[in-house]
Amino acid sequence: MAGLLDRLRFGRRLAAATRGQLEIAVLRSGLDAGLFEALKEPKGPAELADALELELDLSAAWLRAAHAHGLLDLREGKYRPSAYVDWLHEGADAAGARAMVGQVTLSYTPTLARLPSLLKGEERPVFGQDREEAIxxxxxxRVTEKVAFRALHRIPGVSAARRILDIGCGAGSYLAELLGRTRDALGTGVEVDPAVAERARQRLRVTEVSRRAQIVEGDFLEVDLPRDAFDLVLLNNNLHYFDAEDRPRLLARAYESLAASGVLAIQTPSISDSATARAMGARATMATFDLFLRSHANLHGLPLLDELDAELRAVGFQKLGRRPIVPGGMALYVWARKGREP
Ligand SMILES: C[S@@+](CC[C@H](N)C(=O)[O-])C[C@H]1O[C@@H](n2cnc3c(N)ncnc32)[C@H](O)[C@@H]1O
Known part of the structure; x- marks a missing residue:
């Protein structure tokens, strides 16, 4: 039996975990119901309820809860979003951060709640059926995008790349950024999900680089692409969409599409056992993400980096390297260069 000190310690730990879950729920409701938006002009409970036609008692209780979680500041009876919520709402990383909040509440929590049956062999759900989820x-x-760009540009050969292929390009932000930086660069994105591919096209239009880019809709393992044609091939955050059998084919196709001395840059999370990963809590987050991925019929676990290196060498890559994006394995680039050049 736990002694008194242990019971206090365990109780505090459980309370902190519960608080984290509750904070995300309050945060998400504020984002989705436009409450933070409305509070840019500071308001008291009655003003907020009036402005958005809300139940007065519920909106007053929401304001109290959001303030208690540090999501709102309170001055002279009026609430306004805290600096943290400003960052989530309209900071440089806002789109990615908000999608992450949605992903935790709408995908991770309900999927992991099914684990007792999944562990016993219940059929695993197919990921991406729901358009909204894919988007x-x-x-x-994109939440790691800014730091990822810095890491990407430190990979030898990336800054000089002019012909870029982005496998599983998602909403197209990497292509848009790379083409925006280099006036004579040309880009091809491959995206299997039609709704997401359309988002990518929109993004390329909005960022005015669509004349130098095309989005090919389809499975990278099946679509027709030129060989020996790209200086840089990106595989960002989608290695886990390919199972162990398909991975050699995926890497071989990436290798074939690269020009001599071209670079493949793979962005992926991994489960790291380093002291940093433990101290940051990254090991727990990534191990749970791996569990979430494996809970789907069509997603696979996070890669073991040594295995990935061996697979890259097996398809012909000779020079390999790694660049951390977020410490502790939350995100890193594994890169591989075709040919013998240093
Ligand atoms: C997690 S998202 C990452 C998007 C983008 N690369 C990024 O890092 O922001 C993975 C994307 O890969 C796409 N994808 C998965 N398997 C694919 C395949 N076989 N061929 C093309 N796209 C694929 C998914 O539809 C999804 O949009």
Missing amino acids: RVAEGS
């Missing part, structure tokens, strides 16, 4: 996932991986 959320593509947007959610």
